[in-house]
Amino acid sequence: MQIDPTQLDGVFLLTPRRFGDARGFFAETWNEATLREAGLHLPHFVQDNHSFSAARGTVRGLHYQAPPVAQGKLVRCARGRLIDVAVDVRRGSPTYGQWIAEELSFENGRQLWIPPGFLHGFATLEPDTEIAYKCTARYAPEVEGAVHFNDPDLAIDWGVDLTTAVVSPKDAAAAAFADWTSPFTMEGV
Numbered sequence: 001m002q003i004d005p006t007q008l009d010g011v012f013l014l015t016p017r018r019f020g021d022a023r024g025f026f027a028e029t030w031n032e033a034t035l036r037e038a039g040l041h042l043p044h045f046v047q048d049n050h051s052f053s054a055a056r057g058t059v060r061g062l063h064y065q066a067p068p069v070a071q072g073k074l075v076r077c078a079r080g081r082l083i084d085v086a087v088d089v090r091r092g093s094p095t096y097g098q099w100i101a102e103e104l105s106f107e108n109g110r111q112l113w114i115p116p117g118f119l120h121g122f123a124t125l126e127p128d129t130e131i132a133y134k135c136t137a138r139y140a141p142e143v144e145g146a147v148h149f150n151d152p153d154l155a156i157d158w159g160v161d162l163t164t165a166v167v168s169p170k171d172a173a174a175a176a177f178a179d180w181t182s183p184f185t186m187e188g189v
């Protein structure tokens, strides 16, 4: 497993080793001991999610759950190609409001570790794209929230035409970043 830091402290790109043969490949997508030996101690995961998006240009996000059920997410693309986005919303963080956008695909096998304290979203770059992610806390709809994906202050480059993006009604009605108060601090996530 290759582990690469990103510009945001605590967010890592993980690239599992693929063992190719005549049948295709095999890869370990998650191995607690291997990561610990490499110095990356991820919290305990309690839920695995899988979603499918039919159209290119589907955008889901920017989502979070508030503490004490904030979620860390280990994200990968099982089919197709997507841009995965993490926004640092830890109050007091030197990179508060900054984001990273990483391409994850079936082809490149890369995974993004996003700890609690970040907004998460993604845009599909191909039709029939599947995302799979492990979460460190259970689904808690009573404390979930969203910031608008096309927020002018965040100005995220999703890699797709946002005027024709496929979004949920919930995401279309999400708050502006400037009107939103983050429930996260550097310590309390």
Ligand SMILES: Cc1cn([C@H]2C[C@H](O)[C@@H](COP(=O)(O)OP(=O)(O)O[C@H]3O[C@@H](C)C(=O)[C@@H](O)[C@H]3O)O2)c(=O)[nH]c1=O
Residues within 6 Å of the ligand: 049, 051, 060, 061, 063, 064, 120, 121, 122, 139, 168, 170
């Ligand atoms: C997220 C989630 C949704 N659901 C249900 C609620 C709803 O009926 C249906 C679709 O939910 P949503 O519209 O919230 O799905 P979606 O927009 O795909 O939400 C997800 O987006 C990405 C970016 C994330 O980071 C995730 O944490 C999650 O927020 O699935 C669960 O049962 N468990 C879950 O963990």
